[in-house]
Amino acid sequence: MRVVPGRRPPEVQEYPPQVAIEVLLAGRVRGKRRTGPLRHLPGGWSRSTLPVNVLLVDHPGGLCLFDAGPGRIGSPDGLPWHPWLRLARFEPVEPDALAAALERRGASRDDIRWVVLSHLHVDHVGGLAGVPAADVVVSRMEWARAQGLRGRVRGYVPRLWPDGRNPVLVEPELPALGPFAGCHDVAGDGTLLVVPTPEHTPGHISLLVRLDGRQVLCGGDVASSLEELAAVRPDIADWCAREGVDYVGAHGPTNAAARP
Ligand SMILES: [Zn+2]
Numbered sequence: 143m144r145v146v147p148g149r150r151p152p153e154v155q156e157y158p159p160q161v162a163i164e165v166l167l168a169g170r171v172r173g174k175r176r177t178g179p180l181r182h183l184p185g186g187w188s189r190s191t192l193p194v195n196v197l198l199v200d201h202p203g204g205l206c207l208f209d210a211g212p213g214r215i216g217s218p219d220g221l222p223w224h225p226w227l228r229l230a231r232f233e234p235v236e237p238d239a240l241a242a243a244l245e246r247r248g249a250s251r252d253d254i255r256w257v258v259l260s261h262l263h264v265d266h267v268g269g270l271a272g273v274p275a276a277d278v279v280v281s282r283m284e285w286a287r288a289q290g291l292r293g294r295v296r297g298y299v300p301r302l303w304p305d306g307r308n309p310v311l312v313e314p315e316l317p318a319l320g321p322f323a324g325c326h327d328v329a330g331d332g333t334l335l336v337v338p339t340p341e342h343t344p345g346h347i348s349l350l351v352r353l354d355g356r357q358v359l360c361g362g363d364v365a366s367s368l369e370e371l372a373a374v375r376p377d378i379a380d381w382c383a384r385e386g387v388d389y390v391g392a393h394g395p396t397n398a399a400a401r402p
Contacts, residue, residue, distance in 0.1 A: 151319040152332035162200045163351055163358050165390050166239035168211025169194040171265055172231040181229060191233065192393040194265050197360045198243050199351055203329055204255025205247075207276065208349045208360040209392055211240075213268030213302075226297040232265055240269075251275070256328055258336060259309075260362025260392065261346045262288045264299050271304045279328060279336065282311040284345025312347075314338050320385065321377040325350070339364045341374070350387070357387040366394040 170191040174181040197208040212232040244250060251273050258279040259266055270278065288298040303309075314324025314337065322337035328349075335350040342363040349360040359382060365371035368389050372379040382389050 151316055151325055152327045152335070155331035155333060162198075163353070163356065164198045164243055165195050165395075166198055166243055167193050167235055168196045168209075168240065168269060169213075169235055169265065170233045171212070171393065172233060174229055182225060187231060192366070193395075194232070195390070195392050195394070196240065196269070197349075197351075197358075197390060198240065199334070199353065200247070201255070201329055201334060201353065203331075205244075205249060205253050206256045206258065206328070206334055206349075207240075207254050207273060208258050209260050209266045209362060210257055210269035210273065212265040213270070213272065224294075224297050227264065227299075230265070232268070240272075256334070258328060258334070258347070258349050259284075260348065260360075261343045262298055262303075263343070263363070264297075264302060266362070266392065267302050270302070270307070274304075278307055278309040279312055280309040281336075281338070281345040281347045282313050284343060284347070285309060285311050287343070287345055312336055319350075320381040321375070322348075322350075339375075339378070357385065359387050359389050361389055362392045364391065365389075366391040 171194050172191045173188050175186050175188050194212050196211045199206040214234055252275045254273045254276045256279055257270065257273050257276045261284050262280065287293065287296065288300065293300065312326040314326055316325045316327060319325045319335065319337060324338060326336040328334040328336060333351065333353045335352065336347050337350055339346050339348040339361065346362060348362055348364060351358045351360065361371065365374050368379065371389055
């Protein structure tokens with residue numbers, strides 16, 4: 143991680159208060175009932191599911207999507223054999239919440255300017271083909287770890303990444319911000335900040351949205367809820383509480399970001 147000393151995290155540029163930040167249900171993930179080694183046996187699917195969310199932000203320079211959801215990957219059929227991929231089943235949902243959110247705006251998928259990916263696991267990249275015009279923003283470390291045979295062994299499925307799409311690889315080149323070791327300014331105005339949140343994967347990133355007097359941390363797979371965040375990253379949870387930052391996880395409640 144490269145941090146440039148002496149530079150400050152970007153100031154937030156103010157825009158008219160017309161910004162919407164929506165948490166949209168993009169699919170569901172079903173795990174196994176059993177834990178431990180027996181969970182690798184066929185069947186034994188849990189009766190309950192967890193949501194797989196994407197987040198849509200109305201930035202004045204274009205729409206920004208955080209994560210692309212599982213798309214129509216189905217599972218586990220059609221995915222390469224991998225122990226990790228046998229433990230979760232990804233299920234599509236109807237109606238398509240992203241299509242409905244775009245329709246409310248009179249927008250199309252071509253109006254999505256950025257897709258910021260928390261990481262490259264299958265339930266976050268399967269919907270990428272549906273946003274053809276967007277810049278796909280990926281952590282440079284995550285991208286590197288997902289390549290080649292080692293990437294396959296780690297459970298990444300590169301064929302879900304559309305051909306001919308060169309991701310914008312980012313690093314936290316700006317100084318530390320709160321509990322985050324650095325940041326990257328996606329839109330160049332301080333309102334969409336990528337921050338490193340390693341653990342679920344070493345290259346995992348989160349998106350801090352600072353628009354319309356509101357701050358929302360889109361945490362991907364850091365934690366599904368604020369309660370879980372307090373358990374796994376109390377430093378981030380404390381900072382969110384102090385700064386009035388809402389938190390939303392990829393597998394948490396879909397209706398609204400929770401406020402500490
Ligand atoms: Zn993941």
